[in-house]
Amino acid sequence: MLDAEDIALFRESIKGTKKLTQNTFVPPRTVNVKKKAEIREIREKQDTLFYFSDEYEPLLNDESAVKYLREGEDSYILKQLRRGDFSPELFLDLHGLTREQAKQELAALIQACESEHVYCASIMTGYGTYTLKRQIPRWLVQHPKVRALHQAPKEWGGEAAILVLLDV
Template identity: 75%
Template sequence: MRENDDLSLFREIVKDVKPLEQNVFVPERKNLKKKLAIKEIREKEDTLFFFSDEYEPLLNEESAVKYLREGEDSYLLKQLRRGDFSPELFLDLHGLKKQEAKIELASLIQACEKEHICCASVMTGYGTFTLKRQVPRWLVQHPRVRALHQAPREWGGDAAILMLLDV
């Protein structure tokens, strides 16, 4: 009996209410694409922010290139050296100028973050040794890089660098 009273009371209250007209709004797709492109450019610029040419880390350049972020387990370097990690993305910097290589390196780190890839390989080659010396200096500045080591022979040897990322 109480339900009928509640229902009749409800109908009494809402009798003068007009129903809302349902309109369908379809947003334009081109603005979304433009916003995504702008977001991607900003992310790349944010990653490039970490790569300073003036920074001189304490890397022993006479032996194999290696770096371990503070607080990480030193066993990671041994695993990288032995080839326990298989790189899922490869970046070949042969023939690129310094600025182009910096942009490609930023794109690689960004792609690793998007795809949740923790190990990547960067082929620096020999050439004039400019990129071979500069790439590790850039990588140690990025907060996502946990460790890096000269690649084992099967992943490029001393012409490549394996890096572990925090993704």
């Protein structure tokens, strides 16, 4: 509690000032949930793209069927992929796309698999100049969510497609 002397001192120090009127209203800041979700989705897509380097050269055998198994995974998974035991739930067709477009679509596919909890996807590379057919596995082996990949069996596209098993 203030004593009379302190109150008098305060009144003496503010003598000659005007009282301020508060006539402005500052509305509370609203968060645009939709815009925030879009920004998060773009960031996640960019994060996924981060894994795809064009300079990285994994030890893949270009002569035989395309195949890769992440270290620590059961080798039986490759046999299952080759036989078609896993049915792809998402399909990505890269026919007619440039390398950069294909890289964007690949990142979007992995993101979609993760958000939809899809563990097996098929990527149609086609035959063409074999540019994408050779590059797609090199990009995929760099991503930490990719457990295994193998050239698709005939019913899922054969030599023109790759089956990917993801850790979702």
